[in-house]
Amino acid sequence: MLRTLWVWIGIPLIMIGIASAIVIYSVNNPPDTIVARMLTYERIFRVIREHMGLLLVSMIGATIVGVAGGIMLSRPSLYRIGRVMETLVNIGQTVPSLAVLALFYTILGLGFRVAVFALFLYSILPILRNTFAGIDGVEHSIIEAARGMGMRPLRVLTKIELPIAFPIIVAGLRTAIVINVGAATLATFIGGGGLGDLIVTGLSVHRDMIIVNGAVIAAITAILLDYLIGKAEERVVRWS
Amino acid sequence: MIKLEGLTKVFKGHNIPAVKDLNLEVNEGDVCVLVGPSGCGKTTTMKMINRLYEPTGGKIYIRDEDVLQMDPIKLRLDIGYVIQEIGLFPHMTIYENIATVPNEKQWPKDQVKEKVDNVMSLVGLDPDVFKNRYPSALSGGQRQRVGVARAMVSDPSIMLMDEPFGAVDPITRARLQNEFLRIQERMDKTIVFVTHDIDEAIKMSDTIAVMKEGQLVQHATPSDLLSAPADEFVSNLVGRNRSIKRLHLIRISEILEDVDRAPAIKDDTKEEEVKKRLDESDLRTVIVVDRDNKLKGVVGVNDLKRKTGEVAGDYYQEVSDTVTDDATLNDALSVMLEIGEGYVAVVNEDEKYQGTITLGDLLNVVREES
Ligand SMILES: Nc1ncnc2c1ncn2[C@@H]1O[C@H](COP(=O)(O)OP(=O)(O)O)[C@@H](O)[C@H]1O
Ligand SMILES: [Mg+2]
Numbered sequence: 041m042l043r044t045l046w047v048w049i050g051i052p053l054i055m056i057g058i059a060s061a062i063v064i065y066s067v068n069n070p071p072d073t074i075v076a077r078m079l080t081y082e083r084i085f086r087v088i089r090e091h092m093g094l095l096l097v098s099m100i101g102a103t104i105v106g107v108a109g110g111i112m113l114s115r116p117s118l119y120r121i122g123r124v125m126e127t128l129v130n131i132g133q134t135v136p137s138l139a140v141l142a143l144f145y146t147i148l149g150l151g152f153r154v155a156v157f158a159l160f161l162y163s164i165l166p167i168l169r170n171t172f173a174g175i176d177g178v179e180h181s182i183i184e185a186a187r188g189m190g191m192r193p194l195r196v197l198t199k200i201e202l203p204i205a206f207p208i209i210v211a212g213l214r215t216a217i218v219i220n221v222g223a224a225t226l227a228t229f230i231g232g233g234g235l236g237d238l239i240v241t242g243l244s245v246h247r248d249m250i251i252v253n254g255a256v257i258a259a260i261t262a263i264l265l266d267y268l269i270g271k272a273e274e275r276v277v278r279w280s
Numbered sequence: 281m282i283k284l285e286g287l288t289k290v291f292k293g294h295n296i297p298a299v300k301d302l303n304l305e306v307n308e309g310d311v312c313v314l315v316g317p318s319g320c321g322k323t324t325t326m327k328m329i330n331r332l333y334e335p336t337g338g339k340i341y342i343r344d345e346d347v348l349q350m351d352p353i354k355l356r357l358d359i360g361y362v363i364q365e366i367g368l369f370p371h372m373t374i375y376e377n378i379a380t381v382p383n384e385k386q387w388p389k390d391q392v393k394e395k396v397d398n399v400m401s402l403v404g405l406d407p408d409v410f411k412n413r414y415p416s417a418l419s420g421g422q423r424q425r426v427g428v429a430r431a432m433v434s435d436p437s438i439m440l441m442d443e444p445f446g447a448v449d450p451i452t453r454a455r456l457q458n459e460f461l462r463i464q465e466r467m468d469k470t471i472v473f474v475t476h477d478i479d480e481a482i483k484m485s486d487t488i489a490v491m492k493e494g495q496l497v498q499h500a501t502p503s504d505l506l507s508a509p510a511d512e513f514v515s516n517l518v519g520r521n522r523s524i525k526r527l528h529l530i531r532i533s534e535i536l537e538d539v540d541r542a543p544a545i546k547d548d549t550k551e552e553e554v555k556k557r558l559d560e561s562d563l564r565t566v567i568v569v570d571r572d573n574k575l576k577g578v579v580g581v582n583d584l585k586r587k588t589g590e591v592a593g594d595y596y597q598e599v600s601d602t603v604t605d606d607a608t609l610n611d612a613l614s615v616m617l618e619i620g621e622g623y624v625a626v627v628n629e630d631e632k633y634q635g636t637i638t639l640g641d642l643l644n645v646v647r648e649e650s
Pocket of ligand 1: 291292298316317318319320321322323324325
């Protein structure tokens with residue numbers, strides 16, 4: 041009981057506490073008027089809200105499309121295409137996020153929606169790849185045992201393949217979130233807002249304190265989400 | 281009950297058939313063992329019966345019904361299937377694994393629970409201990425028990441068992457085989473059983489179908505197979521020591537009553553009496569049992585010299601292994617070799633002492649049979 045409280049409330053509160061302490065200290069002790077003007081609670085809350093918006097919308101989309109795509113590609117009729125896609129996705133993953141944003145800027149222009157779309161596409165990759173690899177990795181004998189005992193294909197998928205692949209799918213989700221939080225700091229370049237606003241502003245006025253605030257909040261968001269999903273998975277998966 | 285007619289399977293991209301023109305009939309309540317070297321098509325034959333593989337030629341009938349015209353899902357739900365690789369579901373508890381078919385058949389929950397508990401006890405897994413464990417926490421032998429339990433939980437009249445006791449050590453295998461034979465005696469299912477081990481085939485079968493390179497070489501009772509192998513392939517398979525192989529065909533209980541040996545002594549027998557009995561014994565040991573005839577151990581001449589005491593209970597040593605009376609003579613031989621003694625104590629299911637079998641007894645049987 042005490043352990044559960046600590047894991048679910050204690051550790052997250054400590055992480056949020058560290059970020060809050062840095063923010064509160066910075067806002068209340070600005071070294072000069074430029075920082076005082078640029079680093080306000082109002083502005084910080086706004087960029088956090090924007091950042092979470094980018095993250096949430098793009099991740100929900102990427103999870104749905106990535107998992108559905110991974111399942112489809114793992115079906116026998118599409119399996120060959122799946123293997124090719126897996127390779128393409130691995131190559132796609134090596135394209136820097138800045139390049140992806142730049143590409144979308146030239147095609148679709150500026151704004152929150154374009155940023156969300158770019159993040160969405162970028163986050164699909166690890167989810168799709170891990171869903172496919174997770175299902176593909178289920179031992180053939182296990183599937184054959186299930187079929188041999190009279191399970192229909194859809195039951196084999198939902199009762200056997202997906203649950204066994206689940207930890208690998210979740211690992212893909214965690215990778216996607218960490219990448220997404222980082223890449224979303226670049227959204228500001230195409231007018232998407234987010235924590236990148238603070239960092240870019242800090243860079244342009246040469247004030248490290250503003251940069252640090254943006255970077256710390258982004259880093260702690262990524263660590264916290266990754267941690268919470270990992271813990272949630274441990275609770276669900278009891279068999280390995 | 282099961283009839284295969286000209287059954288043939290050519291895998292895509294292969295030019296040699298994996299199974300070729302196979303004709304085989306299995307009678308109701310019989311165990312038919314498919315035996316042959318690895319790659320001869322045993323698994324393929326079995327997977328065609330429950331239509332995991334579609335035959336490229338020939339017919340399969342179950343109770344005169346054409347299997348190839350049946351709904352494969354319905355067909356599989358009514359055939360117990362033990363896959364060669366065991367194939368337990370790693371993310372499900374033992375309970376959930378065994379409940380697979382009842383759940384697919386949508387039985388009511390309390391009925392599923394009752395059946396799973398029953399079948400777990402039947403295969404020697406205490407439900408209270410193992411129900412909530414995951415397969416990764418089980419030994420090889422326990423996993424194979426789960427595999428068998430999972431196949432028979434819904435009481436199918438037909439079972440397909442692909443090397444069900446393949447992945448365990450010889451002693452555990454013998455135990456699983458004996459337990460299974462005991463169960464089969466009561467259940468009387470029609471079973472197609474695959475093995476590459478001729479000894480297992482002789483022991484488990486009512487009839488043996490020997491396969492070679494996808495074709496049936498001989499289908500006969502084990503006794504006929506031993507006395508009249510159809511060709512050189514079969515006689516090589518059964519080996520030269522055929523009379524020893526017959527030890528697989530005889531159960532200990534069948535010879536135990538003819539063995540004339542002094543009875544065991546109770547643990548409260550006085551030292552003088554123990555000495556007298558030791559002198560009379562041809563084994564220079566006597567078996568000690570308690571008041572309920574449960575086996576306690578064995579007293580040898582040296583035990584009397586080494587230890588002090590007044591009654592047999594003070595002297596005996598525990599025996600390292602025993603056999604049950606439904607085991608075969610070959611099992612008895614394995615245990616003797618394992619424990620390094622010329623005799624082995626026989627107990628029944630309740631650990632009650634039944635008698636003692638010696639190497640000499642086995643030799644007599646071999647001599648008589650050949
Ligand atoms: N799914 C498959 N695809 C292609 N070839 C197979 C497949 N399954 C088995 N075979 C081939 O068929 C032959 C018989 O295999 P199998 O029935 O598994 O033999 P056994 O069970 O007697 O060891 C082997 O040569 C094997 O390589
Ligand atoms: Mg096989």
